[in-house]
Amino acid sequence: MPAVSRLDEARHEIRRVILSFLEGAGFTGLDEVVRLEVPTEKGHGDLTTSFALKAAGRTKVPPRVLLEQLLSWWPDVPAVESLEVAGPGFLNFTLRTRWLAEVVNQVRAMPGQYGNSDFGQQQRVLLEYVSANPTGPMVVVSGRAAAVGDTLARCMSAAGYQVFREFYVNDAGNQIATLGHALALRLRELEGEDVESNWPEKVYPGDYVKDLAKAYRTLHPEFATDQAVEDRYPELGAWAAERIRQSQETVLREFGVTFDQWFSERSLRESGAAEAVIDRLRNRGYMAEREGALWFTSTRFGDDKDRVMVKSDGSYTYFVPDAAYHAGKFDRGFDYVIDLLGPDHHGYVNRMRAVVEALGYPPERLEILIVQLVRLLRGRELVRMSKRGGDFVALEDLIEEAGVDPARFFLLERAPETPMDFDLNLATLKGSDNPVYYVQYAGARIHSILRQWHAMAAETVPVDLGLLTSAEERELMVLMARFPEVVVRVAEDRAPQHLPKYLTDLAAAFHAFYRAHRILDVEPGLRQARLALIEAVLAVNTRGLALLGISQPEEM
RNA sequence: GCGCCCGUAGCUCAGUGGAUAGAGCGCCUGACUACGAAUCAGGAGGCCUGAGGUUCAAAUCCUCACGGGCGCACCA
Numbered sequence: 001m002p003a004v005s006r007l008d009e010a011r012h013e014i015r016r017v018i019l020s021f022l023e024g025a026g027f028t029g030l031d032e033v034v035r036l037e038v039p040t041e042k043g044h045g046d047l048t049t050s051f052a053l054k055a056a057g058r059t060k061v062p063p064r065v066l067l068e069q070l071l072s073w074w075p076d077v078p079a080v081e082s083l084e085v086a087g088p089g090f091l092n093f094t095l096r097t098r099w100l101a102e103v104v105n106q107v108r109a110m111p112g113q114y115g116n117s118d119f120g121q122q123q124r125v126l127l128e129y130v131s132a133n134p135t136g137p138m139v140v141v142s143g144r145a146a147a148v149g150d151t152l153a154r155c156m157s158a159a160g161y162q163v164f165r166e167f168y169v170n171d172a173g174n175q176i177a178t179l180g181h182a183l184a185l186r187l188r189e190l191e192g193e194d195v196e197s198n199w200p201e202k203v204y205p206g207d208y209v210k211d212l213a214k215a216y217r218t219l220h221p222e223f224a225t226d227q228a229v230e231d232r233y234p235e236l237g238a239w240a241a242e243r244i245r246q247s248q249e250t251v252l253r254e255f256g257v258t259f260d261q262w263f264s265e266r267s268l269r270e271s272g273a274a275e276a277v278i279d280r281l282r283n284r285g286y287m288a289e290r291e292g293a294l295w296f297t298s299t300r301f302g303d304d305k306d307r308v309m310v311k312s313d314g315s316y317t318y319f320v321p322d323a324a325y326h327a328g329k330f331d332r333g334f335d336y337v338i339d340l341l342g343p344d345h346h347g348y349v350n351r352m353r354a355v356v357e358a359l360g361y362p363p364e365r366l367e368i369l370i371v372q373l374v375r376l377l378r379g380r381e382l383v384r385m386s387k388r389g390g391d392f393v394a395l396e397d398l399i400e401e402a403g404v405d406p407a408r409f410f411l412l413e414r415a416p417e418t419p420m421d422f423d424l425n426l427a428t429l430k431g432s433d434n435p436v437y438y439v440q441y442a443g444a445r446i447h448s449i450l451r452q453w454h455a456m457a458a459e460t461v462p463v464d465l466g467l468l469t470s471a472e473e474r475e476l477m478v479l480m481a482r483f484p485e486v487v488v489r490v491a492e493d494r495a496p497q498h499l500p501k502y503l504t505d506l507a508a509a510f511h512a513f514y515r516a517h518r519i520l521d522v523e524p525g526l527r528q529a530r531l532a533l534i535e536a537v538l539a540v541n542t543r544g545l546a547l548l549g550i551s552q553p554e555e556m
Numbered sequence: 557g558c559g560c561c562c563g564u565a566g567c568u569c570a571g572u573g574g575a576u577a578g579a580g581c582g583c584c585u586g587a588c589u590a591c592g593a594a595u596c597a598g599g600a601g602g603c604c605u606g607a608g609g610u611u612c613a614a615a616u617c618c619u620c621a622c623g624g625g626c627g628c629a630c631c632a
Contacts, residue, residue: 037572041575041576087574133632175632304628317629319632344627347627348627370561370626414570415570419562426568437594438580438595448591497569500570505579508579515587518590
């Protein structure tokens with residue numbers, strides 16, 4: 001694996017030297033143990049390793065003794081300023097500041113691409129996320145899945161994966177007829193009929209269907225209300241579903257989230273893929289007929305119960321098209337298939353794995369992430385979200401109230417699998433209480449300085465990065481050198497929360513630097529070097545925010 | 557009852573088997589005649605739910621208990 005960053009270059013170099021030392025000392029097979037990590041504590045160097053502790057059992061040499069030998073043997077390594085033995089057997093490395101400073105040039109050479117790497121080796125990944133039913137407005141948990149999926153896609157692309165983004169549209173089945181039923185009732189209501197007092201149990205009562213009814217009436221003036229009968233429900237529902245899907249697309253685009261494909265369940269059914277997947281399972285011997293229904297024997301693959309695929313009335317359960325859809329994903333040649341599912345799909349994971357395995361695909365290539373619930377609060381008060389009642393907060397309400405940037409930052413700050421509370425009061429705050437502005441403000445400050453620099457029309461001199469020697473400048477270099485591997489970590493661990501954390505650290509380091517040092521009114525050489533430094537910081541900040549789908553304003 | 561997720565500062569949450577467990581908010585004390593104070597410097601605040609176990613080393617891995625959330629349809 002080639003180095004992904006300046007820091008990673010140092011890591012590779014140091015590791016190579018340590019391994020050759022160990023080999024010379026007669027210790028082999030320790031490759032696994034020699035890992036260089038970014039220490040959690042300040043004062044433990046730029047990189048640290050505990051291989052001596054980990055290998056003590058095999059080397060039979062006390063860790064500190066081994067490290068002292070290594071220390072006296074250590075050759076000159078360009079990246080390394082110094083190394084020291086610490087604690088029970090840690091080895092801490094301090095990197096040469098001048099060597100680190102090259103990161104400034106690296107960033108400035110490709111400001112919009114810095115952070116990219118070939119870690120993923122162009123493996124093809126299908127990422128499915130959101131996939132909200134087209135039967136009503138999206139709620140906030142869909143927004144969380146959208147933000148998480150989108151940022152994972154952006155980071156995985158940056159980390160060298162080929163990512164294909166897909167939204168699965170459940171535009172078939174009973175729920176579409178139910179939606180059609182709701183639309184039919186609202187159409188009757190437009191004619192003055194009282195439908196509310198006798199509203200059927202399972203039909204969506206939300207007001208949004210009233211708007212759909214008005215739109216339908218305008219587009220189809222010839223439609224007579226007495227046509228709003230049961231055998232028209234599927235057709236009416238299909239119309240409404242497509243209409244809702246389009247509004248989902250609009251809201252998501254506003255939220256900065258797009259898809260390469262909106263995959264229609266109906267098209268899947270029409271293509272015969274459902275029958276095909278049942279045949280495949282039958283041929284492989286994983287289908288059983290019981291009680292008049294056709295069951296997939298998923299218990300043979302660790303599921304807790306078998307699953308009905310064809311009901312006794314001959315119709316399919318929703319599981320059939322889903323199985324066909326997933327089979328199709330693998331048939332399309334993806335190396336990895338990742339699903340982001342909502343918390344109500346817990347029970348779904350085992351059967352999906354089972355069907356993938358039963359169809360002969362490697363089950364470890366299907367990865368299912370559960371994006372957990374979002375509880376909306378206003379201060380202490382819980383805001384209820386329910387598609388049934390009219391009092392839910394839709395994603396578009398959230399965007400309007402909080403704004404895209406704060407909403408995305410909040411949703412991405414926490415690990416996706418952790419249930420979270422989203423305080424609307426906090427996200428709505430425009431001031432310093434809102435962490436997203438802290439990060440954006442760092443960039444806006446740099447923009448402001450650069451504007452003044454351009455207005456000065458002062459003398460430009462060649463950049464000498466060797467002039468950057470202060471602790472604050474060095475901290476910025478170290479952080480920038482880490483950026484590409486933060487992106488890799490987000491991609492690899494499917495953990496977007498590392499990025500907001502990193503950007504907060506970077507902004508803090510910049511603000512501290514800004515307070516401690518002047519930039520424009522110092523001598524020209526140092527000024528030029530610091531300008532180069534903050535230009536690089538701005539580039540990294542902007543790119544980091546872009547990976548989160550958040551803007552970097554030039555002024556605030 | 558079974559399965560999955562989660563218990564970390566007053567609140568919301570980070571934390572890659574490592575060293576003295578971190579951040580933001582809230583609270584307290586300081587800092588602009590200086591490139592943007594939406595900032596900075598510092599302080600208080602912890603039995604990492606509990607009990608065992610593995611390990612040189614556990615918030616992290618394993619087991620059990622307790623507490624919270626969500627799933628467990630011939631619904632989608």
